[in-house]
Amino acid sequence: MTDIPKKIGIIGVGHLISYLVPGMLRGEHQPDFLLSSRNRQTALTLAQNHNLEIAASNQALVEACEVIILSVRPGQVKDAIEGLPWRSGQLIISLCAGVSIGEISAHAQGVRITRALPVTAAKSGESPTAIYPQCDFTQKLLDPCGPTVVLEDENQFEAATMFGAYYGWVQHLIGEMAEWAQANDLSPETARLLACQMTRAAATTVRDTPEKPIAALVDELCLPGSITGLGLDRLKQEDAFKAWHQAGDDVLQNLKG
Numbered sequence: 001m002t003d004i005p006k007k008i009g010i011i012g013v014g015h016l017i018s019y020l021v022p023g024m025l026r027g028e029h030q031p032d033f034l035l036s037s038r039n040r041q042t043a044l045t046l047a048q049n050h051n052l053e054i055a056a057s058n059q060a061l062v063e064a065c066e067v068i069i070l071s072v073r074p075g076q077v078k079d080a081i082e083g084l085p086w087r088s089g090q091l092i093i094s095l096c097a098g099v100s101i102g103e104i105s106a107h108a109q110g111v112r113i114t115r116a117l118p119v120t121a122a123k124s125g126e127s128p129t130a131i132y133p134q135c136d137f138t139q140k141l142l143d144p145c146g147p148t149v150v151l152e153d154e155n156q157f158e159a160a161t162m163f164g165a166y167y168g169w170v171q172h173l174i175g176e177m178a179e180w181a182q183a184n185d186l187s188p189e190t191a192r193l194l195a196c197q198m199t200r201a202a203a204t205t206v207r208d209t210p211e212k213p214i215a216a217l218v219d220e221l222c223l224p225g226s227i228t229g230l231g232l233d234r235l236k237q238e239d240a241f242k243a244w245h246q247a248g249d250d251v252l253q254n255l256k257g
Contacts, residue, residue, distance in 0.1 A: 009065035009068040010061075011068060011069070013046065014039050015042075016071055016118070019123040020122045024145060026144040035052055067091045071095040073096070077104060082108075090111045095115075095118065098161070114131060114135040115130075117157075117163075132156070132157035134150045162248050162251045165247075
């Protein structure tokens with residue numbers, strides 16, 4: 001399956017989906033999404049803003065769609081999909097972090113399953129989305145949300161899932177630096193813009209210079225007496241980056257737990 005089917009069902013219309021649907025609709029293909037009604041207010045808002053339909057029930061949704069996006073909390077997966085009228089050939093695109101393909105297939109037998117990990121930046125077309133296993137249709141659907149990255153196995157996918165958490169950590173870091181700038185006489189608007197844009201500038205340089213090791217790019221900024229080197233030395237003295245590694249380990253252990 002590579003063509004966009006007439007209807008794509010979504011079970012679990014919550015925070016992420018409110019950003020993901022507008023992102024998927026950015027592309028040349030215009031999927032007709034059928035929304036579950038459990039989170040009624042979010043579903044109503046999406047339906048009104050994008051002229052979408054809300055299903056009478058999850059059973060009706062599964063009966064009407066060949067592709068279903070599953071976006072519920074990990075602990076809700078069994079209750080959300082068990083007992084529904086799944087049929088051979090259907091595709092579930094799971095956005096449920098830490099829930100393996102085997103766990104999903106135990107409650108929805110006979111379907112194909114792809115895992116994906118978009119983030120809320122999908123609305124702006126800036127979400128890097130990990131996918132496993134390779135699925136042309138899933139990539140085609142999610143490409144308007146940002147670059148897709150296909151992983152080779154489920155262990156790699158779990159490691160990549162950590163970056164979904166990292167996305168929030170970076171937002172918090174931006175907030176911290178914006179607060180510091182405000183305390184040093186910058187306006188809230190200027191502080192926020194500079195923190196955001198400088199973070200984006202750093203990421204863009206690293207992304208667009210793959211021929212250079214990241215450490216080499218940093219060294220180019222840390223000339224003797226530079227302010228970059230001064231601040232980086234302080235962060236290293238405080239062992240600040242060790243905590244980031246430990247946070248990654250904590251997330252990965254939780255995902256595999």
